[in-house]
Amino acid sequence: MIKAYNEFVDFIAAGSTSEAVVNFTPSNATKEYVADLIRREKTTGLSPEESSELEHFMQLEHIMRLAKAKARTLTSE
Numbered sequence: 001m002i003k004a005y006n007e008f009v010d011f012i013a014a015g016s017t018s019e020a021v022v023n024f025t026p027s028n029a030t031k032e033y034v035a036d037l038i039r040r041e042k043t044t045g046l047s048p049e050e051s052s053e054l055e056h057f058m059q060l061e062h063i064m065r066l067a068k069a070k071a072r073t074l075t076s077e
Contacts, residue, residue: 004026004033005053005060018071019075
């Protein structure tokens with residue numbers, strides 16, 4: 001199983017510029033997968049592994065939002 005947050009990990013590992021951070025978005029497949037996890041979390045529930053995966057994804061998404069905000073200030077200087 002491919003973890004939804006692997007795209008974030010790959011992006012960080014590859015190195016980046018401030019502009020690349022600002023422009024980063026997960027793939028449509030990842031967005032759809034995470035949306036499905038969220039929907040199922042609210043309806044039928046998730047396995048412990050899926051719940052952990054969703055939590056990790058949400059944490060990384062929060063970190064990326066912070067990084068994007070910082071990158072925007074760096075690119076505007």
